[in-house]
Amino acid sequence: MSADRAGGVQSLERAFDLLERMADAGGEVGLSELSATSGLPLPTIHRLMRTLLDCGYVRQQPNRRYALGPRLIRLGESASRLLGSWARPYLAELVEATGETANMALLDGDEAVYVAQVPSRHSMRMFTEVGRRVLPHSAGVGKALLSELPPEEVRALLARTGMPAATDRTITEPDAFLAELERIRAIGHAVDDNEQELGVRCLAVTVPGSPTAAAISISGPAGRVTDAATEKIVPVLHAVAHRLALALRDAGAPVA
Template sequence: MSQVQSVERTLSILEILSAYPEGLSIANLSKELSLAKSTVHRLLSTLMTNGYVQQDEQTGHYRLGIQCLVLASSLLNQLDIRKVAKEALHILAKSSGEVVHLCIHDRNEVVYIDKVESDHTLRMYSQIGRRALMHCTGVGKALLSGFTEEQIDHLIAEKRLAKFTETTITNKANLQKELREIRDRGYAIDEQEHEKGIRCIAAPIYDHDGNVVAAISIAGPADRVTNERIKEDLAQAILTQSKQISAKLGYIKK
C-alpha cells in the first residue's frame, strides 16, 4: 500500500465519519470503504493515537475526535470574512428575530461558516460546517449570481438540480432566469425550495475585485418570513448589511 493510497484511505475514513455523528462500527466502515477490517483497523488506530478519531466505550463505534475540531476551529479563525461579518450577523438576528447565516461556496456546494440564532427556537438543516446544494438555497443562489455561464454548466453537470420540494428549481432555464432577477434586485429568495415551511432571503458579499465571495441570509418559518415582510423590511435590512460587509472587504460599486 503506497503512502498516497494510505492518505486517501485515511481521508475517506474522516469524510465518512463526518456524516455519522453517532459513529460507525468497523464493519460498516469496512463496507463503506470496500476494505478489509484489518486494514481499516490499522488506519483507525493511527487516527485514534493522534486524536482524530475516538471510540465509544459502550457501542464500540468510531467517530471524529477532538483534534478535528481543533483543526476546524483554526481554519475558521483564518477566514477573515467571519470576523468582518460578525457584527452584521448579530444586527440582523436582533432586528429580524430570525436565524442569520454566513456562507461561502466550495466545490460547487454551500458551506455554512457562521450562524447566529434568533430568540425563537427553530430546528433547521443548517449548522456551522455543514454543506448544502446551491440551486435550492437562498445563500446558494446568491453565491451563484456571481458564477459565469460556464461555471453554471459545470455545476449542473456535476451536482444536477435535485428536487427537494414542489418549488425547487430543477432546470437550467429557470435557474438562469432566477439568477438574472437576483442580480437586478440584489438579493435571493429561497421560496421553501430546500425545506418545506422555511423561507429565507439572502444577499451576496463582494470582495475588492468585485467577486462574490460569500452570502448572508435571514431564515425562518414561512408564516413569519412572509413575502410581504421581505419587501417591507427584510430586503432593505439585508442589503444594508451585505453592502457594509462588502465595503469592509474593499468593494466599491462601479
Template sequence: MSNVTTVQSVDRAIYILEKLKENPNGLGITELSVTLGVSKSTVHRLLMSLFKAGFVKQDPLTDKYQLGLKCLELGDVVSENLDVRKNASPLLNELSFKTGETVHLVVMELNEMVYIDKVESPETIRMYSRVGKRAPMHCTGVGKVFLAHLPIDEVEKIITEKSMRKFTENTLITKEDLYAQLDIIRNRGYAIDDQEHELGVKCAAAPIMDSRGTIIAAISVSTPIMRLDSNKFNYIISEVLAYSQKISESLGSFLTFN
C-alpha cells in the same frame, strides 16, 4: 493502483509539502529521498505530480524544489474565510436582532454551500441548521447568489456534477428556469429561497464581496413562513442587502449592491 498505495502516495506528498514549508530555500530530490526513506524515482514522481498541479516549483539555478503558488492560493482562501467570519460576526448578531430571525454566513466549497457561522432566532419556532452543514446551490438563496456571480461555464459544471435534485414542489429543476432566476438575482442584488429547499421556510440572501469584487461568502436571513407577511419580508430583504454591504466594506469592497 491499490487503495493502500494511493493513500501511501498521498501521505508522502503531504510530507513533502510539510518539509518544503520548513525549508523555504528549497530541498533537492536526494535530500527528500533520504528524509522520506524512499527511492529518488519515487520522490521524483511525487514532485512531478505536485509540480503539474502548481503546489511546488523548481529553482532553475539550484534545481531545488520549493512551495508553489497554488499553496499561496489555498492559504488566501482559508485566510479570507477566517477574515470574513471574524469581520461578519458582530454584524450577523445585529442583523438577527433587527429582523428577529436566524442569520447564516455561508461559503462555497466543493460546489456546495457550507455554513460557517450562525446566529439563532430568539423565537420559539426555529429552523434546523448547524455550522458545518452543507447544502445544494440550485435551491438555496445563498447558493443561487453564488451561482449568479460565477462564470457561466462554472455554473454549467456545477449543475452537471451535482444535478438539480427536487426537494419540494418549488424547487427549480431545469437549467432554463435557474438561468432566468440568476439573471434576476444579478439585476436586483439578492436571492430568495421560497420553500425551494425546505417546506415552510423562506429566506433572503445577498453576496459578500472582497476588495477585488469577487464573491467570497453570502449571508441569509431564514424564517418560517408562518411569521411572514409581505411587509416583514421586504424589510428582511432590505436589511440583508444593507448588512451584506457592511460586511463587504469591512473586507475592503467598494461595490454598491443595489
C-alpha cells in the same frame, strides 16, 4: 527596491495567480492550459509549479496534470473560520433588526458552505450547522452566489452536481434555474421559497467585494418571512452586507 526583491515579489504574485487560475478551472489543470490563460512561458510555469509541489500546495496527478494540494485545506479552513468570526457581529445586527436567524456562506468548489450563524431568539427558529455544505441550486445563499457567475459556468457546475430536489419546490431544470438567476440579478436578492426545506423561507444577498464569494441571509418560518416582511428585510440585508464588505476592506481584503 532591489532587483532581487522585485523578482521575489513578482514570483510570489505569479504563484498565487496560478493557484487562483487552478481554482477557477475546477482544481486541476495542465501546464499548457496555465500557460494559455496566464500568458507566462512554460519554463516559468514549470519552475513555479515545482516549488508549489515541493511545498504541498499542489500535487501532480498520474495523468501529469496538476491539482490543488492538501496543504491548502488547512489555510482555507482557517480563513473560513476567521471570515466567520468577522461576520458574526454583523449577523447579530441582522437578527436584532429582523428577528430571524442570520447566516453567512461561501462558495467552496461546487457547494455552498455555511461559515457563521447567529440564531433567532424565537422559540420557532431555523438552525443550520456551521460547516454544513449544500448544493447551491436549492439554497438562498447558493442562488445568490451563483447569480454572480457567468451562465456557462453555472451550467457547468449544475452538470457536475446534478439538480436533485430537496422538496417539491426545488428548481430542477437548468434553463429554469438560469432564468431564476436572471431574476435575482434584476431584483438584487435571492429567495429560497420552501426549496431547501418545506415551511422555511430564506432571503440572501452577496457580500460585495468579498475576498472569496460570500453571501449572507436570514431564514425563518414561511409564515413570518412573508412578502410584506421581505420588503422590509431586503434593505437591511444589503446595508449589513455593505458594512461587512467595508470591514473586510479595513481588515486588508480588497472590496469592489
